Amino acid sequence: MGLTIDNINQNVVAAKYAVRGELAVKSEEYRAKLSKGDAKDLPFDQVISANIGNPQQLDQKPITFIRQVLSLLENPLLLEKEDVLVQSLGYQTDVIERARKLLKAAGSVGAYSASTGVPAIKESIAEFLERRDGFPADPSKIYLSAGASSGVNTLLNVICAGPKTGILVPIPQYPLYTATLAVLNATCVPYLLDEHRHWGTNLETIRKSYDEAKANGTDVRAIVIINPGNPTGASLPEEDVRAVLEFANKENLVVMADEVYQTNVFLGEFHSFKRMLRLLQQEHPDGSYDSLQLASLHSVSKGMVGECGHRGGYFELCGFDPEVEAQIYKFVSIMLCAPVIGQCLVELMVNPPRKGDPSYELYEKEYNGIYNGLRQRAAALHNAFDEMEGVECDEPQGSMYLFPTINLPAKAAEAAKAEGRTADEFYCMRLLEATGICVVPGSGFGQKENTLHFRTTFLAPGTEWVGSIVKFHKEFMDKYR
Amino acid sequence: MGLTIDNINQNVVAAKYAVRGELAVKSEEYRAKLSKGDAKDLPFDQVISANIGNPQQLDQKPITFIRQVLSLLENPLLLEKEDVLVQSLGYQTDVIERARKLLKAAGSVGAYSASTGVPAIKESIAEFLERRDGFPADPSKIYLSAGASSGVNTLLNVICAGPKTGILVPIPQYPLYTATLAVLNATCVPYLLDEHRHWGTNLETIRKSYDEAKANGTDVRAIVIINPGNPTGASLPEEDVRAVLEFANKENLVVMADEVYQTNVFLGEFHSFKRMLRLLQQEHPDGSYDSLQLASLHSVSKGMVGECGHRGGYFELCGFDPEVEAQIYKFVSIMLCAPVIGQCLVELMVNPPRKGDPSYELYEKEYNGIYNGLRQRAAALHNAFDEMEGVECDEPQGSMYLFPTINLPAKAAEAAKAEGRTADEFYCMRLLEATGICVVPGSGFGQKENTLHFRTTFLAPGTEWVGSIVKFHKEFMDKYR
Numbered sequence: 014m015g016l017t018i019d020n021i022n023q024n025v026v027a028a029k030y031a032v033r034g035e036l037a038v039k040s041e042e043y044r045a046k047l048s049k050g051d052a053k054d055l056p057f058d059q060v061i062s063a064n065i066g067n068p069q070q071l072d073q074k075p076i077t078f079i080r081q082v083l084s085l086l087e088n089p090l091l092l093e094k095e096d097v098l099v100q101s102l103g104y105q106t107d108v109i110e111r112a113r114k115l116l117k118a119a120g121s122v123g124a125y126s127a128s129t130g131v132p133a134i135k136e137s138i139a140e141f142l143e144r145r146d147g148f149p150a151d152p153s154k155i156y157l158s159a160g161a162s163s164g165v166n167t168l169l170n171v172i173c174a175g176p177k178t179g180i181l182v183p184i185p186q187y188p189l190y191t192a193t194l195a196v197l198n199a200t201c202v203p204y205l206l207d208e209h210r211h212w213g214t215n216l217e218t219i220r221k222s223y224d225e226a227k228a229n230g231t232d233v234r235a236i237v238i239i240n241p242g243n244p245t246g247a248s249l250p251e252e253d254v255r256a257v258l259e260f261a262n263k264e265n266l267v268v269m270a271d272e273v274y275q276t277n278v279f280l281g282e283f284h285s286f287k288r289m290l291r292l293l294q295q296e297h298p299d300g301s302y303d304s305l306q307l308a309s310l311h312s313v314s315k316g317m318v319g320e321c322g323h324r325g326g327y328f329e330l331c332g333f334d335p336e337v338e339a340q341i342y343k344f345v346s347i348m349l350c351a352p353v354i355g356q357c358l359v360e361l362m363v364n365p366p367r368k369g370d371p372s373y374e375l376y377e378k379e380y381n382g383i384y385n386g387l388r389q390r391a392a393a394l395h396n397a398f399d400e401m402e403g404v405e406c407d408e409p410q411g412s413m414y415l416f417p418t419i420n421l422p423a424k425a426a427e428a429a430k431a432e433g434r435t436a437d438e439f440y441c442m443r444l445l446e447a448t449g450i451c452v453v454p455g456s457g458f459g460q461k462e463n464t465l466h467f468r469t470t471f472l473a474p475g476t477e478w479v480g481s482i483v484k485f486h487k488e489f490m491d492k493y494r
Numbered sequence: 495m496g497l498t499i500d501n502i503n504q505n506v507v508a509a510k511y512a513v514r515g516e517l518a519v520k521s522e523e524y525r526a527k528l529s530k531g532d533a534k535d536l537p538f539d540q541v542i543s544a545n546i547g548n549p550q551q552l553d554q555k556p557i558t559f560i561r562q563v564l565s566l567l568e569n570p571l572l573l574e575k576e577d578v579l580v581q582s583l584g585y586q587t588d589v590i591e592r593a594r595k596l597l598k599a600a601g602s603v604g605a606y607s608a609s610t611g612v613p614a615i616k617e618s619i620a621e622f623l624e625r626r627d628g629f630p631a632d633p634s635k636i637y638l639s640a641g642a643s644s645g646v647n648t649l650l651n652v653i654c655a656g657p658k659t660g661i662l663v664p665i666p667q668y669p670l671y672t673a674t675l676a677v678l679n680a681t682c683v684p685y686l687l688d689e690h691r692h693w694g695t696n697l698e699t700i701r702k703s704y705d706e707a708k709a710n711g712t713d714v715r716a717i718v719i720i721n722p723g724n725p726t727g728a729s730l731p732e733e734d735v736r737a738v739l740e741f742a743n744k745e746n747l748v749v750m751a752d753e754v755y756q757t758n759v760f761l762g763e764f765h766s767f768k769r770m771l772r773l774l775q776q777e778h779p780d781g782s783y784d785s786l787q788l789a790s791l792h793s794v795s796k797g798m799v800g801e802c803g804h805r806g807g808y809f810e811l812c813g814f815d816p817e818v819e820a821q822i823y824k825f826v827s828i829m830l831c832a833p834v835i836g837q838c839l840v841e842l843m844v845n846p847p848r849k850g851d852p853s854y855e856l857y858e859k860e861y862n863g864i865y866n867g868l869r870q871r872a873a874a875l876h877n878a879f880d881e882m883e884g885v886e887c888d889e890p891q892g893s894m895y896l897f898p899t900i901n902l903p904a905k906a907a908e909a910a911k912a913e914g915r916t917a918d919e920f921y922c923m924r925l926l927e928a929t930g931i932c933v934v935p936g937s938g939f940g941q942k943e944n945t946l947h948f949r950t951t952f953l954a955p956g957t958e959w960v961g962s963i964v965k966f967h968k969e970f971m972d973k974y975r
Contacts, residue, residue: 015746015787016715018817022655022678025821030828041608069602077571084569087835088561094583101578121550123801127522159640159805162829170677174503192828196651197503234497265496306496320604322834324640324805336499340506347511347673348643352833353803354568 028195030188031457036441037064040451057449061478063469064451066243066413068319072386072474076318076379078108078372079361085112086122086357105371115357122353128346130157130327131353134360138327141363146288154330156341157351157359160321161273161312162189164328168269168308171341172234173199179231181222181266183214185416185458185466187243202226202233205461208418211407212247214238216256223264235267236260238286241274241411244458244468248411251284258289262305270309273326274412276316279388281410285309290331307331313358315413317383325355325362390471391415397479401486413470416455421465425493437465443489448481509676511669512938517922518545521932538930542959544950545932547724547894549800553867553955557799557860559589559853560842566593567603567838586852596838603834609827611638611808612834615841619808622844627769635811637822638832638840641802642754642793643670645809649750649789652822653715654680660712662703662747664695666897666939666947668724683707683714686942689899692888693728695719697737704745716748717741719767722755722892725939725949729892732765739770743786751790754807755893757797760869762891766790771812788812794839796894798864806836806843871952872896878960882967894953897936900946906974918946924970929962 018026044060046052062070069075081104085091091098092112098104118133119126129135135152142150158164172178173194179202182190186203194201204222207215219236226233238257240249261268270286287309294302310328314321330338350356365380366372391409398406398417406417421436429439437454445451455466499507525541527533543551550556562585566572572579573594579585599614600607610616616633623631639645653659654675660683663671667684675682685703688696700717707714719738722729742749751767768790775783791809795802811819831837846861847853872890879887879898887898902917910920918935926932936947 015785015813015815016653016748016818017815018821020655020713020715021652021818021821025652025825028824028828030824032827065606067606069605075602075604080569080571084565084572087568088565090558090561091565091583097578097582101582102572102575119803121556121803123556123803124550125546125548125802159833160830166829171502171506172497174501189828196825196828232501234501267497304496321606321830322600322602322604324830324833332496334496334498337497337502340499340502343509343511344506344677346513347509347670347677348647349641349802349805352640352805352836354835355833 022196024196024198028192029457030192031453032065032188034457036445036451036453037062039442040064040445040449043445043449055449056447057481060449060451061473062451063473064453066315066470066472067321068315068413068472069322071472073319073383073472074379075320076376078366078376079318079320079358081108082112082115082361083354083358085109086115086119086354089116107366107370107372111361115360119353119357122357124353126157126350126353126356128342128350130155130351130356134356137360137364138329142287142329146285146291148288148291150287150329154333154338156328156330156345157356158326158328158345159324159351159355160314161271161310161326161328163324163351164310164326165189165269165271166193167341167344168328169193169197169199171337171344172267173197176200177230177232179226179233181219181233181236183237183239183242185244185455185460186237187239187271188457190237191459200226200231202231203459206242206245206247208461208464211410212242212245212416213249214253214257216260219257219260233264233266235269237269237271239271240286241277241283243271243274243412244414244416244453246407246410246412246414246416248278248281249284250281251289254284254286254289255293258286258293258305258307262293262302267306267308270307272309273312273315275311277387277413278411279391279409283411287329287331303332305332308333313355313362316362317380318358318362319383320358323355323358324352325358326351327359387413387471390473393476394469394471394479397483401483402490404486409471413472414468415471416466416468419465419467422490422493425489428493437467440465440489441467444482444485447485447488448478450478450482503677505677505679509673510938511673512934513546513669515938517926517932517934518543520923521545521926521930524926524930536930537928538962541930541932542954543932544954545934547796547951547953548802549796549894549953550803552953554800554864554953555860556801557857559847559857560799560801560839562589563593563596563842564835564839566590567596567600567835570597588847588851588853592842596841600834600838603838605834607638607831607834607837609823609831611636611832611837615837618841618845619810623768623810627766627772629769629772631768631810635814635819637809637811637826638837639807639809639826640805640832640836641795642752642791642807642809644805644832645791645807646670646750646752647674648822648825649809650674650678650680652818652825653748654678657681658711658713660707660714662700662714662717664718664720664723666725666936666941667718668720668752669938671718672940681707681712683712684940687723687726687728689942689945692891693723693726693897694730695734695738697741700738700741714745714747716750718750718752720752721767722758722764724752724755724893725895725897725934725936727888727891727893727895727897729759729762730765731762732770735765735767735770736774739767739774739786743774743783748787748789751788753790754793754796756792758868758894759892760872760890764892768810768812784813786813789814794836794843797843798861799839799843800864801839804836804839805833806839807832808840868894868952871954874957875950875952875960878964882964883971885967890952894951895949896952897947897949900948902946903971903974906970909974918948921946921970922948925963925966928966928969929959931959931963
């Protein structure tokens, strides 16, 4: 007998990944129908993919400086026509200089780089981290990756030694974590985020999950934090970051800080785990924080850069055992290297034009335009949710998402059950069918028992689609009241 | 206690990947020393990385047509200045048309694509397969991947259900296979290639390995074939391809055909597994070959394209159960999508300019120039090996490698043992130290007991480095005679 669902890797079968699940597939079918003009029966004329943080699929334009440099990296022969670039195509001299510098560092972007990335790019990332955190960073501890997802995959592959290994994962969470743990047959130790404290971390809850897991014989090795939050949109206050590190230090846990939304912050400011780790180390000259292990991840996919199709990212390790680092090196070597053009994009993200550089003005204008646009869209969507019956939603803090609670009538829950769906799945499916708007039900991320949510990006332009959600919601509530 | 080599994933610890192992690391240290001018003590003035098939790190120039299109995909604003592109930068009109077409298909290359790839690119690959094989291909069975390595990783993750799952792997092999099987804790069932038949497959040997594994309780699920061969450089004759498929059909094995070197063929021609599968299905109208499962992989990394830094590739499935395909879909979804610029590069590789297109002449000239250069270098290296004492090497057939047998004196074996190395590792380390040339010992790929080999690419330009190998070898033999 050949391969069947019953004899293949059951860990893969067990993995769940709702972000690109049934709803997403159905929305793509609608999109295909619409593009073929074969959609007379559909009550909408466009599909809005609010299920994935995919800025450039919607309205976000790439940043000119970045794409100009990339075009030169792809075709270095253009550098032989500097006058044409400058005079006829509007390329600034700093674009040309940067391209030359990156080409010198990487050789051809068509060549494999060293397994962990182009050395000069790792140095530039280290300089960025030093500017960001006020503490030096070591380029040799930086690993370029194909987006942050690939970095998470590497770290979990190395950390997870079998079903007894437990990883503390926030609930709700981005399902990359639970899916990867399922594939690795390791144990997810869920801890609930505190919806009543703006989806912050609650040390009591974390400790309770940790203690229960230990009591069940699980060897808890790491804690995952997503800050700013996905799907929650939370931006953690400094004291939450500190408390998590203190707890991790006490229990010898690796901290995996998923900080891909670090520039998508609308309230307060971003507090990096790396900076807080160094502060704690300063505060404890006895060395009691010196062996705390932190892996922090970043990506070109989000923020104002929004270049997810390029699959660029990196992670930085602090406090890891050199023998463990050697295994991480070997693991990434097997896949050879991260895409080199994506590596260059990381460099452009962490080292943008500065005041006085010829490209600065346009860069700043584009960057701020994207940032303000996201903030305005988040506010508009939030206002709409505020007016919807039974919907509760925190003020937008960060990332690209809102994650409202929806209180649905009992009749809706019954109708969902009859269809073999959870009530939030049922709601999101009806929303898609009625409006063409694709969001992800809270059950795809995990949620506290007896609560329902959905996650929507606020990337789509205009206000019309927000109006359709409001209208749909009212009709849905009326129908199932 | 935090993470240590003893408590992390022991499957990762067990994995071996020599291509970027100790020798490669040491060669990079030499390179760094040389670039800092700090190498008075080194007996060479450059490092030659003949350990990795990395064409553009050495002499191979990117193909102009490909890079021109990519530059426009990265900066679509250039398309607004078509006159400048054509008149001042020498871009042909087909370059511009192709860029527009790909942009229409992918949207922005900075956006995630569908999980399995941009639909229009999958259609173009299907058309290529039809032209290549003379049989139609189904775009929905094509999965874009980040290089072929990522495709292999996906397939093995889905197929391998635990330690009892066995995968037939050729020896010698590209260590991606054994390393991934180690990480997945599945069983590698090695079968020896036949050095005396130009490293072809030998059905008797395969059957013997298969029977032994079955007798030991291993559930053998798949057979890996690398054609043209890595590290062997073999190009399989049609009858070998047929025999493997007949065997796999009889035993219900998935055939994983790693065909990344399909254009690197110097003797005879490339015979694709897909075409032979369709021929066998035609020959057997009783349907006895209809459920044979084939996954064939290709990549932009090798061939005359040589764009490995872009991490582009794809695999095509034939005969897979739809439920299993759904799991493959989910697995690739977790990592979101292959790099979109790499996907576009796949399209450019499989659909190059044709006779009559404005870019055709230059494309053809560059393509043939690279092909002939590789063939000449292979021949020069082969001639050198022919004259070296105790070295035996087949005529170059395909891929980017020669894999000579080396017969070393007993004294060399003793000296190696004293250093805790195998004799081939010892030889390769001395070669690196003496000449700056980095090759990979045969033990990194597996080799028949009591034989020694090394793998070298023939990508490096010039003949000087070949001369250094000859000189080193003579001195080595004299020293240990």
